[in-house]
Amino acid sequence: MTFDIDRVRAAYPALSDGYAYLDGAAGTQAPTAVIEAIADAYRSGIGNVGGAFPASERSGSIVSECRQALADLTGGHPDGVILGPNMTTLTYRLADTLSRHWGPGDEVVVSRLDHDANIRPWVQAAGRRGATVRWAEVDIATTELPPAQYGDLLSERTRLVAVTAASNVVGTRPDVAAIAAAAHAAGALVYVDGVHATPHVPVDVGALGADFYATSAYKWSGPHIGTVVAQPALLETLRPDKLAPAPADGPGRFERGTAAFADLAGVAAAVEHLASLAPAAGRRRQRVVASMAAVEEYEMRLFAGLLDGLAAMEHVTLYGKAARRAPTAFFTVAGHSPRKVAEKLAARQVNVWNGDNYAWELAGVLGLRDSGGAVRAGLVHYNDQADVDRLLTAVAELA
Numbered sequence: 001m002t003f004d005i006d007r008v009r010a011a012y013p014a015l016s017d018g019y020a021y022l023d024g025a026a027g028t029q030a031p032t033a034v035i036e037a038i039a040d041a042y043r044s045g046i047g048n049v050g051g052a053f054p055a056s057e058r059s060g061s062i063v064s065e066c067r068q069a070l071a072d073l074t075g076g077h078p079d080g081v082i083l084g085p086n087m088t089t090l091t092y093r094l095a096d097t098l099s100r101h102w103g104p105g106d107e108v109v110v111s112r113l114d115h116d117a118n119i120r121p122w123v124q125a126a127g128r129r130g131a132t133v134r135w136a137e138v139d140i141a142t143t144e145l146p147p148a149q150y151g152d153l154l155s156e157r158t159r160l161v162a163v164t165a166a167s168n169v170v171g172t173r174p175d176v177a178a179i180a181a182a183a184h185a186a187g188a189l190v191y192v193d194g195v196h197a198t199p200h201v202p203v204d205v206g207a208l209g210a211d212f213y214a215t216s217a218y219k220w221s222g223p224h225i226g227t228v229v230a231q232p233a234l235l236e237t238l239r240p241d242k243l244a245p246a247p248a249d250g251p252g253r254f255e256r257g258t259a260a261f262a263d264l265a266g267v268a269a270a271v272e273h274l275a276s277l278a279p280a281a282g283r284r285r286q287r288v289v290a291s292m293a294a295v296e297e298y299e300m301r302l303f304a305g306l307l308d309g310l311a312a313m314e315h316v317t318l319y320g321k322a323a324r325r326a327p328t329a330f331f332t333v334a335g336h337s338p339r340k341v342a343e344k345l346a347a348r349q350v351n352v353w354n355g356d357n358y359a360w361e362l363a364g365v366l367g368l369r370d371s372g373g374a375v376r377a378g379l380v381h382y383n384d385q386a387d388v389d390r391l392l393t394a395v396a397e398l399a
């Protein structure tokens with residue numbers, strides 16, 4: 001499928017500032033359509049929801065359209081879309097709710113591949129309830145999360161398995177469907193962190209076997225909004241803390257206080273933007289799946305050159321060797337701390353991240369936690385060969 005990178009880049013005003021934005025894994029830039037959708041919401045007048053006047057109705061429509069857009073993006077149902085400020089906040093909220101009925105003897109399984117936002121909320125909730133935490137380990141040689149180990153980790157005592165769809169540092173995309181199938185066979189729920197996977201691949205929560213799928217719009221060209229997509233029927237079985245007059249059913253029960261309505265308009269525009277990155281026909285769900293398949297192909301081609309370039313440099317140590325991965329490189333440079341590398345690259349107008357990037361357990365496994373982590377250079381759909389070349393040139397100069 002064709003991927004017109006010049007057209008894609010032209011959609012992003014921020015990209016004209018001369019920087020190579022290889023920091024997308026920490027947050028992407030916003031296209032004009034998203035900026036305009038947010039501005040339009042304010043221009044048109046918005047009110048709080050539930051009122052008798054048009055500005056209030058507009059906010060109500062924005063919320064419904066946002067839920068539908070996120071359902072289209074993930075293959076979920078709009079009535080199962082919980083909206084909130086970010087993934088971490090929503091995951092703490094769900095950990096609090098889901099752990100209500102855990103007790104001594106119950107178990108949760110987390111993985112050392114995950115961002116801490118899909119580890120600590122579960123570990124802390126289990127701690128409060130006296131439940132046991134079991135750890136799925138990363139194979140250091142391959143940076144894979146072998147699904148076979150879940151056979152030993154799971155039992156009829158397992159209440160929940162939390163696992164990422166992609167590592168935000170080494171890029172590993174574990175076999176979530178196999179892990180979820182094993183978890184379901186044991187009677188456990190599956191909470192999938194889709195924050196790093198969603199910008200890079202088509203998502204189908206049903207095929208993944210995700211009972212809960214979390215993602216954050218600011219990682220895929222949208223505003224700073226998070227969501228968790230679940231089966232509506234499953235949500236109805238849960239009783240989160242909520243204010244007495246707040247909604248008694250549906251995803252609204254999990255959403256506290258007044259929503260960021262204008263930003264939610266931006267989320268729907270971001271999904272539409274993802275659906276339009278490559279030419280595709282049909283309803284938005286079909287278009288977004290086809291478009292994200294083209295994104296995956298484009299990004300992985302670009303990433304192969306980035307990895308080859310870094311691998312050829314003797315002063316660079318690369319982490320991340322998984323067979324299936326997101327286009328995210330994690331590396332150290334001999335003689336320079338990760339922070340120094342990031343600073344030197346910034347002076348060349350190349351944006352990269354340094355540190356553990358909150359993949360705190362994995363940084364420990366890789367022996368990087370106490371040495372400043374590593375450098376992360378991640379591709380998203382608006383990066384091009386020039387960005388990759390500038391990174392490679394700047395890193396080569398550090399030899």
Ligand SMILES: Cc1ncc(COP(=O)(O)O)c(C=O)c1O
Nearest residue numbers: 086087088115117168195196216
């Ligand atoms: C894989 C992954 N999970 C979770 C998070 C936390 O997301 P949020 O900032 O929306 O809380 C991040 C953020 O970097 C991430 O990369």
